[in-house]
Amino acid sequence: MKAAYIQQFGGPEVLQYGDLPDPSAGPGQIVVDTFAASVNGADWKVRAGSYGQARFPLILVLDFSGVVSALGAGVADLGIGEEVFGVLEAGRDGTYAEKIAVGASIVAKKPSALSHIDAAALALTGLTALYAVEDTLKLRSGETILIQGGAGGVAAFAIQLAKHLGARVITTASAANLAYVRDIGADEVIDYNTTDFRKVVNNCAAVFDTVGGDVALRSFAVLKPGGRAAFIASGAQPPKADRSDVTALRPAVGRDRAHLNRIVELYLAGAVRPPPVTLYSLSDAAEALRVSESRHLKGKLVLRVR
Numbered sequence: 188m189k190a191a192y193i194q195q196f197g198g199p200e201v202l203q204y205g206d207l208p209d210p211s212a213g214p215g216q217i218v219v220d221t222f223a224a225s226v227n228g229a230d231w232k233v234r235a236g237s238y239g240q241a242r243f244p245l246i247l248v249l250d251f252s253g254v255v256s257a258l259g260a261g262v263a264d265l266g267i268g269e270e271v272f273g274v275l276e277a278g279r280d281g282t283y284a285e286k287i288a289v290g291a292s293i294v295a296k297k298p299s300a301l302s303h304i305d306a307a308a309l310a311l312t313g314l315t316a317l318y319a320v321e322d323t324l325k326l327r328s329g330e331t332i333l334i335q336g337g338a339g340g341v342a343a344f345a346i347q348l349a350k351h352l353g354a355r356v357i358t359t360a361s362a363a364n365l366a367y368v369r370d371i372g373a374d375e376v377i378d379y380n381t382t383d384f385r386k387v388v389n390n391c392a393a394v395f396d397t398v399g400g401d402v403a404l405r406s407f408a409v410l411k412p413g414g415r416a417a418f419i420a421s422g423a424q425p426p427k428a429d430r431s432d433v434t435a436l437r438p439a440v441g442r443d444r445a446h447l448n449r450i451v452e453l454y455l456a457g458a459v460r461p462p463p464v465t466l467y468s469l470s471d472a473a474e475a476l477r478v479s480e481s482r483h484l485k486g487k488l489v490l491r492v493r
């Protein structure tokens with residue numbers, strides 16, 4: 188099969204496109220013929236070696252949409268030819284390939300109304316936003332949330348989810364993306380290049396930070412006493428709060444069919460729409476990751492695999 192993979196960690200130049208052996212389905216696994224895989228903010232960091240040891244060749248990337256082409260022992264709830272989407276097991280990369288083997292219990296059926304490209308675009312972003320906003324922050328109707336980095340993949344899902352839950356949403360973006368984040372539902376938008384959000388936002392019940400660094404540290408200031416903040420771009424632990432009356436949380440983003448089905452439910456209800464997608468071919472994966480690494484994009488980069 189064709190795949191985009193690395194033989195060593197490094198910059199965009201280490202990504203190769205070529206032939207690797209087809210996977211087979213072990214017990215409880217299925218093989219999926221991949222139609223689309225998306226680019227996530229973590230992928231270039233994996234390529235660069237930020238997440239440590241790996242066995243080479245390492246095929247990059249986590250989420251996928253495709254068609255079941257083989258069943259391992261014990262798989263009874265999916266059939267050959269069914270359309271499925273999902274995210275590989277935590278700690279595993281490998282969807283920039285024409286075929287993947289994955290545990291059947293962590294994939295979900297893709298409705299025909301959702302294209303492979305949009306399903307791949309919503310998989311990891313949707314899981315992450317659901318785990319952060321619903322499971323970790325437990326956002327409630329009537330609360331105000333500041334979502335940092337609104338134009339990114341995870342944050343765009345989170346904005347729509349928070350609105351669906353009945354919250355008031357404030358978000359940050361660069362000037363070029365302000366209309367976009369307003370269009371997907373943000374009630375208040377802040378150009379982070381011209382305005383320090385701490386000067387115009389306060390008394391929030393919750394913060395969801397997808398940017399990290401100094402933005403994460405400054406975010407505690409907008410919380411009201413008892414407020415909670417969730418961080419996904421600050422490493423494995425949340426940053427330490429500089430005040431004692433708020434809670435800093437690090438969502439543990441799992442993989443399971445129930446959360447993927449929740450993505451489908453929100454999509455079919457019209458609560459969440461797929462992000463604007465920029466398409467690349469699998470052979471152009473290196474360029475897609477280069478764009479992702481620039482950290483200023485709107486919506487999602489998706490690879491069309493077949």
Ligand SMILES: NC(=O)c1ccc[n+]([C@@H]2O[C@H](COP(=O)([O-])OP(=O)(O)OC[C@H]3O[C@@H](n4cnc5c(N)ncnc54)[C@H](OP(=O)(O)O)[C@@H]3O)[C@@H](O)[C@H]2O)c1
Pocket residue numbers: 226227228229311312315335336337338339340341342359360361362364379397398399402419420440479482483484485486
């Ligand atoms: N399991 C997990 O824990 C998990 C899962 C998924 C993602 N993540 C992490 O979450 C982060 C976001 O991922 P993603 O895939 O959503 O990223 P992405 O799609 O690459 O989004 C990057 C966005 O950040 C915005 N941005 C950059 N600097 C900003 C700033 N100072 N203030 C506000 N917005 C800013 C950019 O918008 P502008 O162009 O408008 O600046 C861009 O749209 C990454 O660090 C990723 O590693 C963690």
